Amino acid sequence: MSVKVNGKAQEIEGSTISLLELIKKNDVKQPDMVSVQLNGAFVVRDEYENTDIKNGDEVDFLYFMGGGSF
Amino acid sequence: MDFTDLQIERYSRHIILQDVGVEGQQKILEGKVLVVGAGGLGSPVALYLAAAGVGTIGLIDGDVVDLTNLQRQIIHFTDDVRKAKVLSAKEKIEQLNPDVKVITYQELLTTDNVFEIISQYDFIIDGTDNFATKFLVNDACVLAKKPFSHGGILRFEGQTFTYVPGHACYRCVFHAPPPANAVPTCSQAGVLGSIAGMLGTIQATEALKFFIGKGKLLTDRLLVFNALDMEFRNVNFKHNSSCPICGDNPSITSLQTYDLPTCELKQK
Numbered sequence: 001m002s003v004k005v006n007g008k009a010q011e012i013e014g015s016t017i018s019l020l021e022l023i024k025k026n027d028v029k030q031p032d033m034v035s036v037q038l039n040g041a042f043v044v045r046d047e048y049e050n051t052d053i054k055n056g057d058e059v060d061f062l063y064f065m066g067g068g069s070f
Numbered sequence: 071m072d073f074t075d076l077q078i079e080r081y082s083r084h085i086i087l088q089d090v091g092v093e094g095q096q097k098i099l100e101g102k103v104l105v106v107g108a109g110g111l112g113s114p115v116a117l118y119l120a121a122a123g124v125g126t127i128g129l130i131d132g133d134v135v136d137l138t139n140l141q142r143q144i145i146h147f148t149d150d151v152r153k154a155k156v157l158s159a160k161e162k163i164e165q166l167n168p169d170v171k172v173i174t175y176q177e178l179l180t181t182d183n184v185f186e187i188i189s190q191y192d193f194i195i196d197g198t199d200n201f202a203t204k205f206l207v208n209d210a211c212v213l214a215k216k217p218f219s220h221g222g223i224l225r226f227e228g229q230t231f232t233y234v235p236g237h238a239c240y241r242c243v244f245h246a247p248p249p250a251n252a253v254p255t256c257s258q259a260g261v262l263g264s265i266a267g268m269l270g271t272i273q274a275t276e277a278l279k280f281f282i283g284k285g286k287l288l289t290d291r292l293l294v295f296n297a298l299d300m301e302f303r304n305v306n307f308k309h310n311s312s313c314p315i316c317g318d319n320p321s322i323t324s325l326q327t328y329d330l331p332t333c334e335l336k337q338k
Binding site: 006007030032033035037040041042060062063064065 | 201222223224227228229242243244248252253292294301303305306307308310
């Protein structure tokens with residue numbers, strides 16, 4: 001199936017995958033810290049495992065970015 | 071308000087711009103912007119707002135200039151090392167544009183002073199270097215109904231969005247600060263200096279657009295860029311109805327203090 005991750009097309013085997021799997025597949029740095037949008041809506045962190053991604057879905061990974069020293 | 075001949079000449083490139091004109095320039099001259107942090111982002115923001123003629127620029131920063139700052143904090147020069155950042159910045163702004171009134175706060179923004187300070191400004195710029203203050207700026211602006219521009223940079227990337235009351239806020243996207251040391255900082259991971267310019271200038275532009283009332287502000291979307299491939303992306307996000315501060319049932323109704331990790335290397 002074909003999904004969009006951070007605006008770029010990605011081919012995934014199979015017809016569905018959990019969001020947690022997608023996060024692992026994408027080697028997301030700090031999976032505890034990422035904020036995820038699925039088709040324009042936020043997914044609650046506890047639901048990552050239970051949220052299924054299907055063909056045509058658009059996922060955005062948003063990271064904390066703070067700059068500076070501490 | 072009457073422009074002097076010098077002002078007409080100084081701001082001519084704004085005045086002839088159809089969407090700015092005399093009215094827009096007047097609004098800019100009457101505008102008051104608070105820049106939180108006179109560092110990587112604060113430098114280009116302050117310089118461009120001063121150049122544009124923003125009438126009052128507030129600068130709050132408790133730090134002194136450090137040699138490691140000069141790679142990206144372009145409002146500070148070599149001779150400014152060990153000088154208070156707000157004073158160093160004020161000097162350059164005054165030389166750039168004497169129309170600008172600079173108010174300096176040589177202190178940290180805290181839950182004790184934030185409301186009093188932001189109440190005097192029309193637009194706030196987050197140029198801070200830690201999450202506790204980013205959340206403080208967000209929360210105070212949401213509670214006080216002040217628009218602000220959020221910004222953050224790291225390595226080769228930057229992200230920014232603009233909060234306007236009624237639209238999505240920082241907590242809609244990131245509910246709470248990350249645990250201490252969970253996210254790398256510029257001093258740990260590094261940052262390409264010019265990234266500060268790329269992001270800061272966008273923030274300054276948002277403030278100017280706010281004053282002239284033209285175009286579309288970066289509301290309900292996070293502008294994310296990666297300078298390595300020079301890709302810019304807008305990630306749309308709706309105002310989150312379960313946002314802890316601006317949602318339908320806010321659990322946060324007063325300012326929170328988060329513990330800032332202390333660094334034994336830093337001397338104040």
